[in-house]
Amino acid sequence: MMPAARPVAIGLRLYRALASAFPYEFRNAYADEILQVTEEAIEPIWRRHGILGLARLLLDIALRIPVEYATEFGADIRYGLRMLRASPGFTTVALISLTLGIGVATAAYSELNGFIFRDVPGVRHPDELRLLKEPVSFPDYRSYRERSDLFSGTLAYRAPVPFGVSLGGYTQRTWGHLVTSSYFPTLGVRPALGRVLNADDDKPGRAPVVLVSYRFWTNHLGSDAAAIGKPLIINGQPCTLIGVTPEGFQGASPMVYIADLWLPLSVGPAVAPELADNLLESRDTAVFQVEGRLRSGVSEARAQAALDAMKRQIEAEFSDPDRGLPGRRVVLLPGGKLLPIEKKDTPMFTTFFIVLGGMILLIASSNVANMMLARALERRKEIAVRLALGAGRARLVRQLLTESLLIAAGAGVLGFACAAWLMRAASSENALPYPMPISTNLAPDGRVLLFTLVLTAFAGLAFGLLPALQATRPDLTSALKEGGILRVPRFRRLSMRNLLMVGQMAASLALLLITGFLVMGHRRIANVETGFDPRNLSLVSLDPLRDGVPGDRGAAFFQELLARTRGLPSVAVAGLADTTPMSMIGKPSVPFTVEGGGGMKELHSARPFTVDRDYLEALGVPIVVGRGFRKEDEADGATAVIVSERLVRECWPGGGALGRRIEMGTAAPPPASWEGARTASIWWESLACSRWWEWRGMSETA
């Protein structure tokens, strides 16, 4: 017996400690007895089973504790459900309030998640990718890509590029990227079928090749593996299909420029007119998106500083007119994110969504908390009786919390379902009226689900805890004396109810103001001063070049089309232009110079629109001063230009646009020289000023 004393004593001490961990009610009722039985049984157990017996004894109680807690929790849930069923009005209102709150907050987070936090799908190690904020010219890219000490790979692509793909007798407009052969290896994309581009595909003069997306292969090529190696007619030219990208991969920037086709830059302007004007050699056409994969150990700041210094050097070398301007030339963005935004801008997006969602949830929670408080006051008698009978306060608080968590859980499920439905509807590709497909995947994922779970738990605690604590305040006598009818103190300052009310009002007011400003903003955008009259205006967009019609025949085709359209009795006036106003896809701004004071030239830039003589009339754009284009302005060598009011304000603040001259490059500058570009420029004479819409714009005749 004597040597047994020590393990038995230790075992008993452990057993007592464990017994005190039972839930309150079970401990009250049975802990003493369990200890008594154990004290009697432990010696015989030690004698018969030794240390294993003691371990089994401890394991028995250790396993029992969670079981008893679960039983109590189950009882609480049943009781809570019964109480909620007993007051259906309260339950319904509380559920609706919280469902709205949680639903809106989840939707807001889901949107945030879809835009900000998601990575570009199908790309390897997206966190290593960096994107240059501004597009660059191809010669600049050539300089950057030499820096293999910074980047393990670099790529450049032009996007968005529309392609006309001939499929079974009709032409399908499909958006794609014109890419360097390093595009796929740098992104870490392996083909699902066939091969990706290799260095040979970069060499000019090679037979054009193309890769298509998995989606395109499924939808238009019937998932036929034999399509590899066969020609695909793109912009009227046969291109050999060499590969299919993996499912889900839609290019390096699927949200901004979704892609279903990838062609190497070597295809040349015959296949892709976007490459015309010797684009790959032109230093002043910055249209290439550049991405690089940072080498491990190279910081973003270092890479950015290095590229910035290179750009300055290039500017100095080629006497770039911008070289004197202050400011950073190269800014790196996270290239692996769906929406590439600068790190410093991320909090701006996140805070907005979080404040908005949080405020709505706060209103819903305080609404429910207020109702809970009123209900708890009604139930004080019941609670007081239970306290008097020896129920623990913690136990009662847990009971009341179970009820609020039940409501929160119900609302969480409903709210998440609502948000999921809403976001799925918003994610469909054609949800936005935009000429190019924009892929937004806002559907909630695991991260959003986790967010909703935390939110629900928080909401349940937030609106349940305070009323529960108030209701179980142990001033029993007053509650018992009042016989169930309880006076609610009316003029107590800053009571819980007052605080909740004030919070609710304040949040509601703030939300109303935010909503008001948003609506005002939307109205301003919707009624933007376009400068043209959109009523009875129809647009037909054609691209004969991409259907394989040669350039000269294309011009004739347009003249013919225009003549026949004008002949239609329902058409008052018809005009022709190379792009639509306010279009996000079109020619970028071009630099031009005007004659400043003292014979100096001033540099400006504006977006050019090439139009025919009836275009402004067709659009209903009024000519403020001067005249519209005439037939003689369309002759070869004519140099008439119409400028916008805004351009006049900017270039000639003194007014008087008529007869002013601007100097602007013609179509094709000779390779790689600013000086060269100048010699090719010509003077255009302004003949009118139009009330063009508020973007910088100029019109010249076709």
Place this chain on the structure above:
Amino acid sequence: MHQDQPSPESLLPLKPNWFHVLLSLADGEQHGYGIMQEVLDRTGGKVHLWPATLYGTLKRLLDAELIEESALRPAPEADDARRRYYKLTQFGRRVLAAESQRLEDLVRVIHSKRTLSEAES
């Protein structure tokens, strides 16, 4: 209390622990340690109702009104004040009887099967 009691059959088959405890109380009231010992002796040490499990079972049997606390206590010198004594309720007795009947039927079926297969061989 008794009108909303379920029928004894609805509780069958009983969990083994429940059956052992009910069986121990069939002869009269007993305290926790006594039940533990009785089960141990009766099963030749095969079934050990460890204390926490035993009281978990007792609590559920009390909740289901199969057993109740007994007011009878032994002489003070043979008693521990912390002990409580338990006895079967009327309902508990009916449930025990029903479960015993079920097991007897089962045993009878097993016997007849065995006889049958022995006759065949």
